[in-house]
Amino acid sequence: MIALDDIDRQLLALLERDAGQPASVLGKALGLSQPAAWRRVQRLEKAGVLLGRRLDLDLEKLGFGVTVFLGVKLATKGRVSLEDFERAVMAIPEVQAVSHVLGLYDYRLRVVARDLADFERVLRRRIMTLPGVGDVEANVLLSEELRPGPIAAAG
């Protein structure tokens, strides 16, 4: 954790909404000169707070009409099982996120597919055959609302 002042927080809040803004625009909004705003962004990057910029894509328009959240319980949970499972699950291209969690399930996966038929194929051929998989629970995504980031809201 690093020391952020109010201006850093405002800066991150602005960038959370649109990471493509030039330093001149950020500076104007914050009452800073363009180089001053630029240096703040640089400092946050070097401090490892700002890891990078990612694309926001329309999955539907790319042909991925189905997103499913999976909860996965492992049948066997030794150290080797976890590593085997993680390696195998990351090799499935449709798996967008693998979260190791504590609770009723051991892993939460975010999986994309062209449609439900395609998802069934992935589930039966790839997921259910993963090493050590026990119970699997699925939630099909209907709609989603995302917040720009934690600073803008919870500052």
Place this chain on the structure above:
Amino acid sequence: MIALDDIDRQLLALLERDAGQPASVLGKALGLSQPAAWRRVQRLEKAGVLLGRRLDLDLEKLGFGVTVFLGVKLATKGRVSLEDFERAVMAIPEVQAVSHVLGLYDYRLRVVARDLADFERVLRRRIMTLPGVGDVEANVLLSEELRPGPIAAAG
């Protein structure tokens, strides 16, 4: 859905890894001139495939040490209930994502908090008191691996 050729796909795959790359670099990697690469990016933005660029932040370094996935069942599920719930849940700053899903739960939430004590406060005071909330299931995030995006992997 829109028509993308191979070059568009390669372009998106590159941008998924780092959305801050200049068109000159993208062009070099694709065997195109800088304006040609730039025009492709513009076209994808106007087509609505590329929605924008988002920040990738280190939540730990920002003081959000805890992330929890919540599954929420509603007790009453009329049209009004869903809308009431969605409006109320989005007003909680710690809630980073609200996903309306089909399955054992009605909603999946992604919640951040400073620590577990802070999370308990959010859960008891904000989440459990939401209109219409029935069963709630929690998974505490231990670690997470994200893919850069669907194109790089599943093309």
Place this chain on the structure above:
DNA sequence: CTTGAAAAGAACTGCCT
């Protein structure tokens, strides 16, 4: 921490193939 200037580079435009 700021300004202002200057150089380098990226974005954008128009014209041409």
Place this chain on the structure above:
DNA sequence: AGGCAGTTCTTTTCAAG
């Protein structure tokens, strides 16, 4: 569709207060 040349704007470094 792509390339080239030129203009505008941003980024980046530097000198200095």
